[in-house]
Amino acid sequence: xxxxxxxxxxxxxxxxxxxxxxxxxxxxxxxxxxxxxxxxxxxxxxxxxxxxxxxxxxxxxxxxxxxxxxxxxxxxxxxxxxxxxxxxxxxxxxxxxxxxxxxxxxxxxxxxxxxxxxxxxxxxxxxxxxxxxxxxxxxxxxxxxxxxxxxxxxxxxxxxxxxxxxxxxxxxxxxxxxxxxxxxxxxxxxxxxxxxxxxxxxxxxxxxxxxxxxxxxxxxxxxxxxxxxxxxxxxxxxxxxxxxxxxxxxxxxxxxxxxxxxxxxxxxxxxxxxxxxxxxxxxxxxxxxxxxxxxxxxxxxx
Amino acid sequence: xxxxxxxxxxxxxxxxxxxxxxxxxxxxxxxxxxxxxxxxxxxxxxxxxxxxxxxxxxxxxxxxxxxxxxxxxxxxxxxxxxxxxxxxxxxxxxxxxxxxxxxxxxxxxxxxxxxxxxxxxxxxxxxxxxxxxxxxxxxxxxxxxxxxxxxxxxxxxxxxxxxxxxxxxxxxxxxxxxxxxxxxxxxxxxxxxxxxxxxxxxxxxxxxxxxxxxxxxxxxxxxxxxxxxxxxxxxxxxxxxxxxxxxxx
Numbered sequence: 001x002x003x004x005x006x007x008x009x010x011x012x013x014x015x016x017x018x019x020x021x022x023x024x025x026x027x028x029x030x031x032x033x034x035x036x037x038x039x040x041x042x043x044x045x046x047x048x049x050x051x052x053x054x055x056x057x058x059x060x061x062x063x064x065x066x067x068x069x070x071x072x073x074x075x076x077x078x079x080x081x082x083x084x085x086x087x088x089x090x091x092x093x094x095x096x097x098x099x100x101x102x103x104x105x106x107x108x109x110x111x112x113x114x115x116x117x118x119x120x121x122x123x124x125x126x127x128x129x130x131x132x133x134x135x136x137x138x139x140x141x142x143x144x145x146x147x148x149x150x151x152x153x154x155x156x157x158x159x160x161x162x163x164x165x166x167x168x169x170x171x172x173x174x175x176x177x178x179x180x181x182x183x184x185x186x187x188x189x190x191x192x193x194x195x196x197x198x199x200x201x202x203x204x205x206x207x208x209x210x211x212x213x214x215x216x217x218x219x220x221x222x223x224x225x226x227x228x229x230x231x232x233x234x235x236x237x238x239x240x241x242x243x244x245x246x247x248x249x250x251x252x253x254x255x256x257x258x259x260x261x262x263x264x265x266x267x268x269x270x271x272x273x274x275x276x277x278x279x280x281x282x283x284x285x286x287x288x289x290x291x292x293x294x295x296x297x298x299x300x301x302x
Numbered sequence: 303x304x305x306x307x308x309x310x311x312x313x314x315x316x317x318x319x320x321x322x323x324x325x326x327x328x329x330x331x332x333x334x335x336x337x338x339x340x341x342x343x344x345x346x347x348x349x350x351x352x353x354x355x356x357x358x359x360x361x362x363x364x365x366x367x368x369x370x371x372x373x374x375x376x377x378x379x380x381x382x383x384x385x386x387x388x389x390x391x392x393x394x395x396x397x398x399x400x401x402x403x404x405x406x407x408x409x410x411x412x413x414x415x416x417x418x419x420x421x422x423x424x425x426x427x428x429x430x431x432x433x434x435x436x437x438x439x440x441x442x443x444x445x446x447x448x449x450x451x452x453x454x455x456x457x458x459x460x461x462x463x464x465x466x467x468x469x470x471x472x473x474x475x476x477x478x479x480x481x482x483x484x485x486x487x488x489x490x491x492x493x494x495x496x497x498x499x500x501x502x503x504x505x506x507x508x509x510x511x512x513x514x515x516x517x518x519x520x521x522x523x524x525x526x527x528x529x530x531x532x533x534x535x536x537x538x539x540x541x542x543x544x545x546x547x548x549x550x551x
Binding site: 117191192193194196200204208 | 409
């Protein structure tokens with residue numbers, strides 16, 4: 001018994017030396033694993049640093065007054081007040097735009113899946129949406145501005161919502177499209193075999209896509225809340241709380257921009273605080289989107 | 303009496319011909335089995351009976367499929383009406399993304415039946431497939447929580463709830479464990495005499511156990527069709543003999 005354990009030399013000599021190519025492949029794996037980890041770390045570090053910087057520089061200026069009061073007269077000179085106007089404005093703009101875009105995107109995408117299917121027309125619609133996705137939001141802003149003038153609108157919540165809904169539409173439509181694309185083919189077969197019309201099929205598809213739909217809505221909202229360029233000309237900016245769909249509203253990204261441009265360190269600090277509010281909002285939305293996927297998916301067939 | 307008659311049916315997927323000159327009539331209220339190796343076109347044939355084939359954009363269909371003497375491919379025919387007369391039990395059980403009750407009620411709601419009637423039919427059908435006792439306490443629970451065998455029985459109840467005249471089964475036991483498969487087989491056997499059942503199977507023994515009429519397909523062509531006793535007792539075509547002896551396929 002004990003001789004066996006105490007004498008490893010014969011065993012080692014029986015086993016051939018590790019082939020060279022195996023060594024090389026192991027090394028290769030280790031190098032690439034390290035590279036992948038480095039990239040992962042880089043991405044995480046970027047997020048961490050952004051959060052750290054805005055937290056570090058903004059948390060000092062954060063206060064209840066900041067979150068609940070609109071700016072007072074000398075706010076941009078370091079006076080009292082807060083960014084409640086921008087918080088409320090941004091929420092209104094983003095939710096309005098998301099709702100408007102949804103009313104547009106949902107029928108469009110359901111049509112693609114229940115009727116157009118894999119036709120050439122559907123391919124064109126998808127290409128169009130992808131192109132729209134890629135257009136910078138300042139272009140939407142300029143387009144919205146000229147549309148506004150054509151309609152005789154002033155810079156207002158309505159104009160902002162309409163323009164922002166154009167920015168959000170391709171995101172919502174394509175996300176929803178991808179969600180529905182994952183719906184099993186058998187869903188269509190089952191529905192049709194039971195005597196569903198194509199319109200009733202669309203209802204069934206919507207049901208299957210419910211969790212994905214919620215995620216798409218939150219993603220769109222997150223994008224809408226953070227967009228500055230499209231609302232710059234169209235929603236305008238005001239130090240007042242939102243006062244109706246025909247009057248201008250403030251938004252958080254622009255609040256950050258204006259405060260950061262002020263020459264006073266105290267105001268710049270508030271810019272970081274505003275950025276912190278914006279980022280936390282988006283983080284919360286993203287996390288909710290993630291967590292809700294599982295909750296809402298109880299009926300979904302996988 | 304024949305409830306479904308196929309006349310000179312040809313089907314192409316793009317340029318590839320999947321069915322060649324199929325002529326066959328399925329006897330009413332009997333179980334007919336379409337057998338043959340994988341890729342012989344038996345599922346294609348089955349799906350041409352309720353026009354599900356058209357979901358594939360590439361497909362081209364020529365020929366006639368007569369349901370009670372009327373061509374379901376004739377112009378002006380209401381596809382939805384055709385499909386509600388012909389039920390389908392798929393290969394893999396597929397519950398709809400809703401509760402157990404709503405699954406069976408789905409087709410009935412499409413037909414605009416009233417609430418009381420729906421509740422009655424749902425219970426009757428769940429009893430008929432032997433699922434009622436197992437699920438009556440959790441009718442509101444998601445159907446995806448059921449086992450595979452239970453799901454397939456639910457799908458059968460859902461299909462039968464809309465009172466089709468013909469029941470198509472596309473290898474409906476192939477994805478189930480042996481015990482559940484036996485359960486479905488017994489249910490189908492019990493439906494003989496009430497429905498015209500057309501089943502696709504690659505399981506020769508299953509066809510032997512269940513079928514009254516057998517159709518044998520090979521590479522898109524119909525090789526032999528005959529009443530089961532004749533088909534298994536004295537197959538005429540050499541291909542059929544070879545297939546039944548499991549020398550080919």
